[in-house]
Amino acid sequence: MSHIFKDLHWAKEIPLHEYLVPQSLTEALDMLAKYRGKARVIAGGTDVIPQMRHRDFEVEALVDITRLPGMDAIEQEGNEAFLGGLVTHAQVASSPLIKEKAGLLADGAARVGSPQIRNIATVAGNVVSGQPAADTSIPLLALNARVTIASRNGNRVIPLTEFFSGIGKTVLDSSKEILTRIQFKTLGENQGGCYLRLSKRQALALPMLVCSSVVRVAPEKRVIKEACIALGPVAPIPFRATRAEEKLRNAPITSETLNAAADISMKESAPRDSLLRGSREYREEMVKVFVRRSLKGALEQAGVPVD
């Protein structure tokens, strides 16, 4: 009977020779270097383990970074928030700082997978996986987040807008680099943000559409000074609708303005027909609805009621 099951993913053993647990970042980077691409970092493991079982990649060793010191905290310095590379979705979703000053990120983190997944899966891992639908990548893009990438040559800090390079691909070289920190400016006066997700169920459901907006309005609350709109999975990477953002710069807060931004965002997206996520036409329409709705949500948080 067992031969019937041998091709099923759950019947397959994960091929692996070593499970390494470094105690410092230097040691972790040395281990990656030693294996020359034949090792992969594991943190929560909720992406890595299913991927290995599906043979999406094969490595000789896993380097478990969850015991590295000083990477599991959410910190604030002035108006900048810092998420250590080991901070989990559950931590972000329940953090008073994030809920108050970057609510869109807390909302996104609260929608990943299921409670058990969020308890162990890291936000850095969600970002590094490079999925176009990542529930935290999209609000982080709208927040103009930057990521710190550590290698044996030192650290580099790059904007998240330059991080994604294709479906499941990023500029991080997983054979020698580790994402150690995410940072962004928290939202202040005259600013607001919003995260929206379209999925079939409230838990354990892939997103059909994720949209996040952040706005800054003029103090008299009649003009949008600046807006950031991030979308996925309606292109190979999570992306910013920059032409729509340009349209919103110094624009009066009217429904015409929001409709125009929604139309442009739709043109900037390129959803494919998907059995899991819905047809191209449906999702194009929903991009318009979600951009409008998320801008309204962000404006309301910035103290501007919009009907």
Next chain:
Amino acid sequence: MNKLALTFKLNGRKVSVEVSPNTLLVDLLRDDLGFTGTKVGCREGECGACTVLLDGIPINSCLLPAYKAADRSVTTIEGLAEEDGRLHRVQQAFMVEGASQCGFCTPGMIMNAKALLDKNPNPDESEIRHSLSGVLCRCTGYHKIVQAVKTASGIIGPEE
């Protein structure tokens, strides 16, 4: 393949075993240690039947390399009853309410419910549903499961 020496606490007792680098916690528990109360459903974190508590926090044991349990505390469904065999109040409530059909998701449901009540002894219905949202019941008997958690929390008596 280099074996790893793993020591952890399982249901309050210290356990020392050798594991392979690719051993997952659920397989260690079921195949090597005989704790078959924890179920394997999907093996990809979708169904939650394999939920155990790691330092009191619910996680999917099918996605956890066993070595991650090193020096930590794991609680399975077998660890809920008292020493004298008296069942945990969540288990009792599941029996009283008939909150189990085929029973396959039950250990996952109970472990998540226990973790919720440990943290929040008086949850409302939305908190209960939220805490159980990572476990799928394919008999779709959710009503009685939610009812059982309410009963266990003592906010209402057993349904007549």
